Amino acid sequence: MAWVVIANLKGAPGDAASLAELANRPKSTVPNLPAGRNLNAMHQQEHVGWWGFTKDEVTGEPAEMGAALAMLEVIAPNSSVAVQRIHDRNTRITYERSIITPSNNSWSAWRAFAMVDQTLTKRGVIGDATVSGNLNNYNTSADIGFWALWAPYNLNTPKDSRGRCTLEVLYDAGGGISQRLIERESGRTWSRVYANSAWQSWMDLSKDGPLTPFVNALKQGKNRPVNIVAVGDSNTEGYGIIEGITGRWINKLSKGLNRKVGSWYGPEFPFIPARYVMSDVTTGKPVSSTGTILSGYDFGFGWRSVALTDNTSEVAFTFLGTKASVMFTKGPVTGIMDVLVDDVLVTTLDTNQTVLAPSSRWDTGSLEYAYHTVKIRRNAGSPSGRSVYLEGLFTWQNNETFGVRVIDSGYTGWKMTNITDTRASYLAQAMKSIGDVELIIVNLATNDARAGAVVSDYREAALRIISWTRGNSIYAPIVFVLPFVGADQTRADIDKYGAELGRIASEFPCVHFVDMSMNMPRIPSDRSLPESQGLYYDGLHMNEQGHTAFAGHMIRELVK
Structure with missing residues (x-):
């Protein structure tokens, strides 16, 4: 069997080179792993090296690997970064994954690389904090191979890509060039083709869209904190719930999502x-x-x-x-x-x-x-x-170490256009303080529509939320919500802001748009009419039943 060169494809932002260097150092082969060993727990520096094992003797291995003796390679330059590779001697496939949350032994999914008569070439790192890379420039046969990159440092990445990624530049027998980008921690994959001297649009080959990071975090919610920040107006703060503010949609959203992950704990x-x-x-x-x-x-x-x-x-x-x-x-x-x-x-x-x-x-x-x-x-x-x-x-x-927590960030009477750079900065600092923010919901349009806010000003305020959160290294998906139509509004009054939120979601990575006005009925001037469905307290606000419906629709939008 010929030697095969495997690219080092992992690394925390900024230290891909150090990981690559570490991967090339000689490693000692240690005794075979003892029976019953959990591979998920092997991510500390004491585990660095090559370990022999067979599939039947361990847990946490790739389900599809063969039964013959295999080798586990562990790379762990520090306590928060680790990579595992398993070399299956029988099938000639190498599997690779990276640590996500060391404290609870959480890893990305195993990714397989077939080693059949080909060489995977490690090419280098694209882009850094000082000079952005441009993926459009990797379009010739000289660029074939695997490149490590961090999505925020590069131009022309897929809209929703984030964090550590691997770019595969492929060349077919007919002379065609294509790219495949893999988001290392989530496994999301995009592909595109270079044709007629131009790159075609990225095609998302994954099941989920911009909410994928949140969905993945939610799946682990029984074992780790999942914080959701809900920015909104009086309908978020709880105006109109005369029964008590525990009936708000944010409280009901927290309970509903916790039940989905199997966690029944959590404060009101x-x-x-x-x-x-x-x-x-x-x-x-x-x-x-x-x-x-x-x-x-x-x-x-x-x-x-x-x-x-x-x-x-x-x-x-x-x-x-x-x-x-x-x-x-x-x-x-x-x-x-x-x-x-x-x-x-x-x-x-x-x-x-x-x-x-x-x-x-x-x-x-x-x-x-x-x-x-x-x-x-x-x-x-x-x-x-x-x-x-x-x-x-x-x-x-x-629930100090697990569960979904929806954090109230509502302000009665608030508009999107109230968000200045200073306010967006303070919001981002609050998120950094609590940590583990996996989703940001922004439900602001009602008061902008009532005040006749200029659409361009509305857009700029929404972009401030994106800019300040990303600038503070908070890469959680952001969901902009268009609420229902109030009694003193028309569909046209609210739709122009929805159109702008939709455009923003199409332009920025990890940004999603939910049109709740398509789920919740318009508030009629006479709320006793059947079309109000008994959901509203007055011409602008939901009652507790309305909050229940709103939370249910939100759960379906977030976890489809």
């Missing part, structure tokens, strides 16, 4: 803002305040942070759960904050520092499963003129 309020902007709902609000509390600050989820300005100021959060985390802002004009858990002072924090740091956090640690109260006060020792800037409280209910 994964995130409680320091204040709610809506004023009509008084039942079941998990936050209250006394003393001098000022609003109008743009930090945190939903831009609803408050300032505790004197020693009478207090904000109290109440929740059922097992852990909480206070989100607040540090900065050059901030004061000293007291934190009380169940009326016991547990810490005093000086939030003052030279550099502004929104969405800083302090955790309670583990708590007994029970109803708890977390109170935030301005400490009497705060220098004059310095306030405590509070953003909200995260809560957990026996």
